[in-house]
Amino acid sequence: MAENQARQFLKQIPGVDAVLQMQVVREALSRYPRSIVLDAIREELDTIRKNILQRAPFSLDPENIALCVAQRAQRLAAFALQPVVNATGIVIHTNLGRSLLAEEAIARLQIICRGYNNLEYDLQKGERGSRYVHAEAILCELTGAEAALVVNNNAGAVFLALNTLAAGREVVVSRGQLVEIGGSFRIPDVMAASGAILREVGTTNRTHLRDYVSAITDQTAMLMKVHTSNFQIVGFTAEVCLEELAALGKERGLPVVEDLGSGCFIDLSPFGLRAEKTVRDTVRAGADLVTFSGDKLLGGPQAGILAGTKELIEKCKKNPITRAFRVDKMTLAVLESTLRLYRDERQAIEKIPTLRMIAVSADELKRRASLLAQALRQADPGNLLCIEVQTGSSQVGGGSLPAQDLPTFLVTLRSGKLSANRIEEFLRRNEPPIIGRIESNHFIMDVRTLAPEQTETITAALRRLIETL
């Protein structure tokens, strides 16, 4: 394409006003704010200009331009944070918002946020109160701890514990527990940021009580255990149990802190998972302070919870940095109502989605997978796709319970015309997006994390996919 030919094409690009007059764009104006439609027009015209100059394909057809503008406007006007369909089977999916909230918690959130509340007002005394009291009593009731404090997330809870109890002094941790959780949370880095000095003991696979004993000096501020949430070391291994560490701490007058990560409140072994120590077990075993997340196995809002002795929790509350980690009324409303469900374990399993999705029976999953496959086959009368039910395994996720899979049932899609990657992309761009997995050129949906009422959404998306074949 010659230079002056490009110049000719550039001259033919319509002006913004001309595009505004196009029928499809006028319709877009009735649906989206004018500023968004104008941005969409400028973006679209810029793209055409760039493509002409770079000798890339472009279209100057007014109808096509109008359609592209309308699509851009729709994308620009869409919410940034939006619901997605989680077909991955990963229950606590960190990228997809971790735990779903119980209906009771959502209802409570609405009640508390719609009006004023006693967030920092003591209704007994009629004077300024503390936001930290609201979840404390129920946390103590459920964990057996003397006191508790809620902050923004568990990373904040760990930082706060280290900064309050050990800034400028040493914290003894086993080498096997210097974990990294999802990119930016690494125990050695958090420790450094908090001002505490890491004193690693033992080896990657084996740490003994004598390693802790010989590391203690007058510089030691605390003994710490970190739950190896997202990996497992197998083979020739040894760790010091909390009871032993707690006894050592007591003898030497040092606080023992355990970062539990997920922090489970009930025994999940009846549902095919390895028995994990609950928060209550950890408190009973002698930890002076325990930290855990609100939105992992607990199944509540994003939060970090510190539970422990009155003395240590008081110190943390008084640390000025606590203000930087403070939770808002929404978190407290959701957390308190989620925690109340734990007063009855059966009710917790039934009503807290994270627990319900872990506890669901294989028979039920099989039934749901057959129903979903049946609905999808009905949407594909020409049998253009191969739709099957298969057994598979789901993960709990969220760095909880590594190397432990839950048997599940999958609905798999395969097409002779479309690769699994293209199916994945099409469904990911659906509205709402449907997020699944790819395994050996099949697109896979795990029914464990799907709500039965999402069948209609998936079926509609599949119909549109078939139209493209």
Ligand SMILES: *Cc1c(COP(=O)(O)O)cnc(C)c1O
């Ligand atoms: C997940 C996790 C954290 C971080 O918790 P957030 O609530 O995500 O901040 C810290 N420690 C351990 C062991 C974890 O598993």
